[in-house]
Amino acid sequence: MTMSEATAAAEGGSAVGVQVAAENPPVDGAAEDAVIGKWAEDTQEALVIAPDKLTAYLTYLRDRQGYDFLSSVTCVDYSAYGGKLRDGVDERFELVYHLYSTRKGGGPVVLHVRVPENETVASATGIYPGANLQECEVYDLYGIKFEGHPNLRRVLLWDGFNGHPMRKDWKEAYHEADTKPFRSRHPQGDYQWHEDKIPWGKNTTYPTGWDPDSWRAPITYVPVSQAPEDAYSDEFETESIVVNLGPHHPSTHGVFRMLTRIKGETILALEPEMGYLHRNHEKIGERNTWLMNMPFTDRLDYINSMSNNLGYALAVEKLAGIEVPERAQYIRVIMAELTRVVNHTWSIGFILNDLGALQTPALYAIEEREMILDLFEEVSGARLMCNYMRFGGVVRDLTEGWEDRARYLANERLPRALDELDRLLSDNEIVKARGRGVGYLSAKDLLSLSVSGPMIRAAGVPYDIRKAEPYCIYDRFDFDIPTLPEGDIYARYYIRLLEARESVKILQQALRDIPKGEVLGGKGGYTLRPPEGEAYQRIEAPKGELGFYVVSDAKPNPYRYHVRSPSYINLNALGPMCVGYKVADAVVILGAIDIVLGEVDR
Amino acid sequence: MFGTGLLKGLGVTMKHFAETFIDDRKPMPSRYADSIQLEHGRRIIDQPITQEGLLTIQYPEEKRLLPERFRYIPMLLWDTEKGEDRCTACGICAKVCPPQCIWIVRDSDENGKPVTRPAEFFIDAAVCMSCSFCVEFCPFDAIKMNHDYELAVYDRYPQLVYDKEELTVPLEYYAAMWPEQFAAEQEALRKAEEEERAKAEAKAKAAEAKAKAGKSADKPKRTPEEIEAMKQKAAARSAAAKEKAAGGADASDKASSDTGDDAAKKARLEELKRKAAERAKQRKQSEG
Numbered sequence: 001m002t003m004s005e006a007t008a009a010a011e012g013g014s015a016v017g018v019q020v021a022a023e024n025p026p027v028d029g030a031a032e033d034a035v036i037g038k039w040a041e042d043t044q045e046a047l048v049i050a051p052d053k054l055t056a057y058l059t060y061l062r063d064r065q066g067y068d069f070l071s072s073v074t075c076v077d078y079s080a081y082g083g084k085l086r087d088g089v090d091e092r093f094e095l096v097y098h099l100y101s102t103r104k105g106g107g108p109v110v111l112h113v114r115v116p117e118n119e120t121v122a123s124a125t126g127i128y129p130g131a132n133l134q135e136c137e138v139y140d141l142y143g144i145k146f147e148g149h150p151n152l153r154r155v156l157l158w159d160g161f162n163g164h165p166m167r168k169d170w171k172e173a174y175h176e177a178d179t180k181p182f183r184s185r186h187p188q189g190d191y192q193w194h195e196d197k198i199p200w201g202k203n204t205t206y207p208t209g210w211d212p213d214s215w216r217a218p219i220t221y222v223p224v225s226q227a228p229e230d231a232y233s234d235e236f237e238t239e240s241i242v243v244n245l246g247p248h249h250p251s252t253h254g255v256f257r258m259l260t261r262i263k264g265e266t267i268l269a270l271e272p273e274m275g276y277l278h279r280n281h282e283k284i285g286e287r288n289t290w291l292m293n294m295p296f297t298d299r300l301d302y303i304n305s306m307s308n309n310l311g312y313a314l315a316v317e318k319l320a321g322i323e324v325p326e327r328a329q330y331i332r333v334i335m336a337e338l339t340r341v342v343n344h345t346w347s348i349g350f351i352l353n354d355l356g357a358l359q360t361p362a363l364y365a366i367e368e369r370e371m372i373l374d375l376f377e378e379v380s381g382a383r384l385m386c387n388y389m390r391f392g393g394v395v396r397d398l399t400e401g402w403e404d405r406a407r408y409l410a411n412e413r414l415p416r417a418l419d420e421l422d423r424l425l426s427d428n429e430i431v432k433a434r435g436r437g438v439g440y441l442s443a444k445d446l447l448s449l450s451v452s453g454p455m456i457r458a459a460g461v462p463y464d465i466r467k468a469e470p471y472c473i474y475d476r477f478d479f480d481i482p483t484l485p486e487g488d489i490y491a492r493y494y495i496r497l498l499e500a501r502e503s504v505k506i507l508q509q510a511l512r513d514i515p516k517g518e519v520l521g522g523k524g525g526y527t528l529r530p531p532e533g534e535a536y537q538r539i540e541a542p543k544g545e546l547g548f549y550v551v552s553d554a555k556p557n558p559y560r561y562h563v564r565s566p567s568y569i570n571l572n573a574l575g576p577m578c579v580g581y582k583v584a585d586a587v588v589i590l591g592a593i594d595i596v597l598g599e600v601d602r
Numbered sequence: 603m604f605g606t607g608l609l610k611g612l613g614v615t616m617k618h619f620a621e622t623f624i625d626d627r628k629p630m631p632s633r634y635a636d637s638i639q640l641e642h643g644r645r646i647i648d649q650p651i652t653q654e655g656l657l658t659i660q661y662p663e664e665k666r667l668l669p670e671r672f673r674y675i676p677m678l679l680w681d682t683e684k685g686e687d688r689c690t691a692c693g694i695c696a697k698v699c700p701p702q703c704i705w706i707v708r709d710s711d712e713n714g715k716p717v718t719r720p721a722e723f724f725i726d727a728a729v730c731m732s733c734s735f736c737v738e739f740c741p742f743d744a745i746k747m748n749h750d751y752e753l754a755v756y757d758r759y760p761q762l763v764y765d766k767e768e769l770t771v772p773l774e775y776y777a778a779m780w781p782e783q784f785a786a787e788q789e790a791l792r793k794a795e796e797e798e799r800a801k802a803e804a805k806a807k808a809a810e811a812k813a814k815a816g817k818s819a820d821k822p823k824r825t826p827e828e829i830e831a832m833k834q835k836a837a838a839r840s841a842a843a844k845e846k847a848a849g850g851a852d853a854s855d856k857a858s859s860d861t862g863d864d865a866a867k868k869a870r871l872e873e874l875k876r877k878a879a880e881r882a883k884q885r886k887q888s889e890g
């Protein structure tokens with residue numbers, strides 16, 4: 001199968017969208033009908049859309065308004081909402097869509113769709129195929145069914161799981177209280193040892209009629225989504241077979257499974273299976289107080305804890321209106337860019353690992369990472385789980401001499417190391433042979449699949465949130481958005497090198513200009529109660545668009561805490577990218593997406 | 603020409619190899635230049651940011667010199683001067699702890715009135731996420747982060763549920779581990795105390811004029827012997843810590859398993875086992 005066929009397969013989804021558009025001509029008048037109200041005007045305004053007009057409105061936004069990027073789809077269960085804003089609204093659930101325009105840049109259009117319990121909603125996958133995994137997640141965690149979704153399934157939990165855990169009335173086993181701090185452990189609490197509670201304790205529920213003895217895991221490997229029976233004619237009589245790559249496989253970057261249907265060595269269809277590391281991060285996040293979530297964000301993408309901290313801090317600051325002092329702004333940028341260098345060198349090393357160049361390039365690539373982690377440790381106390389940012393700044397000032405060391409890195413060591421990596425790998429004939437033309441997907445397809453970050457820039461889309469919707473103080477620095485036109489593995493490798501160079505440029509400027517002063521302002525301590533409302537803040541994390549969607553009902557705990565994780569959503573493109581290539585290529589294609597399972601599974 | 607890229611890449615690896623090889627042949631390879639030598643060929647390595655060549659540290663024979671802010675599991679401070687726990691059992695740390703792994707029981711005097719002192723203080727180190735929030739929000743500087751990271755044990759329970767005894771360290775230990783922060787805190791404390799004293803003196807003068815009699819001081823629940831025993835224990839610990847510091851390791855690093863307090867460790871383990879058995883028994887009784 002050729003590349004164009006692969007693209008055609010990926011475009012199969014959007015054909016549905018065209019159909020919908022034809023049925024409901026996207027005239028502006030009809031679109032206005034769709035908007036039936038506003039929501040959260042004080043914090044981040046959202047439009048309330050009539051459920052039956054959703055697809056028409058999405059089509060209108062995509063085709064007439066240029067909102068080509070469906071960033072986030074999520075849901076809120078308002079059944080326990082303590083705020084005042086929602087008086088008079090009966091529907092229990094609200095689906096929340098965030099759409100952006102990669103051409104115009106700027107802020108999002110936020111859509112809310114109110115859904116009563118047990119109702120279905122039209123799937124957005126026809127218009128934005130990238131809604132695929134996110135709608136699966138909403139179905140899995142909230143139990144909302146999407147009509148017209150090609151493959152609605154439980155993605156994060158196992159098939160027999162009882163209930164939908166993100167619903168407010170779902171309590172996990174050994175549930176202690178809805179919110180922290182727990183009463184039972186303080187001060188005279190009956191502290192219970194976890195060992196006493198396991199395995200079967202109170203509040204564990206099973207599906208009706210479930211019998212642990214007779215239960216067998218359902219056989220899930222039969223259909224690999226819409227696998228074509230026979231993708232190409234050939235001279236041999238062969239049958240296609242289903243092969244599992246993973247979950248425990250050295251090439252899957254963690255506990256992750258690629259369900260493939262192959263014929264010979266060629267992949268006919270591929271589906272990502274995840275959730276092995278799922279810990280319901282968002283449910284934990286809703287029980288925590290606002291501040292408590294900070295160290296938990298470290299554990300999402302554990303290679304880039306500094307950027308995760310930053311994204312979450314920015315979201316809460318946006319919601320609560322907290323100012324950040326000048327010096328802290330600079331420190332944040334420095335940390336975020338150091339993290340990007342760490343991530344990109346790491347991912348370059350591991351793309352090479354997946355290509356079969358075991359360890360040498362990887363270890364060369366992460367040499368400087370060691371120095372950067374030492375710097376992190378010196379200021380924050382930990383190399384990986386930094387927990388360094390706070391609402392209103394960063395927790396501690398830099399140590400003495402830190403800036404000089406960072407300057408040495410930014411001005412001498414990192415540029416040299418990146419050049420060396422370039423010399424070591426970029427002209428390598430094997431890297432080129434394995435990377436050129438492999439895993440191709442066009443820019444249009446990538447965007448429609450909601451892919452973000454280096455992946456789209458390697459396909460020629462100059463879209464970077466630091467420029468398109470600047471946050472922190474990125475508008476003060478002089479840097480470029482490198483793009484490459486090819487959209488293949490090699491470009492995805494090389495774009496990361498180029499981006500790391502740009503990060504070094506930002507680092508040099510930030511370390512030159514950093515002022516003295518306060519590093520933590522505002523009242524963002526553990527008693528924080530943001531005003532009622534919601535906010536979505538995204539940052540250009542090294543792996544793509546990392547977004548935090550937070551809803552407050554003016555209580556000490558977030559009412560809703562959602563992570564739009566780039567690793568998870570970029571996996572939308574894994575299947576379409578792999579079709580037609582060899583099994584060995586699939587390994588590299590996955591590597592070049594650059595996922596971290598802590599963030600995929602959450 | 604095909605192959606030039608490969609050769610170029612191999613040149614990079616060759617260069618690395620040659621440099622490291624030459625450096626390694628020297629009597630003192632550059633990566634050991636600033637390291638602290640311990641007995642049996644062990645080392646604490648302070649890797650400068652300019653370090654080239656081999657960066658690998660051969661743990662556990664070689665360890666990194668930890669920066670002051672390194673955080674692992676919290677420890678409670680025993681104020682050796684005043685001879686008391688700094689902790690007042692206010693419970694703030696337990697409230698802010700994200701995984702809720704701190705459990706405090708407030709002490710009470712003989713009349714059952716609660717006093718500002720913990721009777722029990724537990725941290726479940728298996729749950730602790732080393733976030734350091736407890737330290738950040740403790741208003742009395744009573745809880746700090748320990749650098750001791752070699753805590754592997756055979757069983758999670760009870761070995762990893764640290765009680766007050768295990769968590770408590772003397773102030774000197776903290777001062778050695780966190781010198782800069784300790785100095786800053788002492789400075790602040792001294793200032794605050796001076797102000798306090800000035801105020802108190804003014805007050806005392808006023809009070810003297812009134813000539814009041816019969817004051818009731820809180821009697822500590824512990825007997826003098828108990829306090830003496832705790833002091834001794836703390837002193838022993840601080841001596842051990844100092845010894846380690848003097849034994850070559852830098853003051854800001856403490857590797858408890860390095861030197862020979864094996865006996866003490868064993869005793870501690872035995873004690874824990876005994877406690878575990880007791881607890882299990884109690885639980886059984888209360889259930890059955």
Ligand code: SF4
Binds near residue numbers: 695696744
């Ligand atoms: S350690 Fe500090 S915060 Fe915790 S109970 Fe003691 S005094 Fe309060």
Ligand code: SF4
Binds near residue numbers: 702703729733734736
């Ligand atoms: S370090 Fe964090 S997790 Fe550990 S006890 Fe302190 S507050 Fe709790």
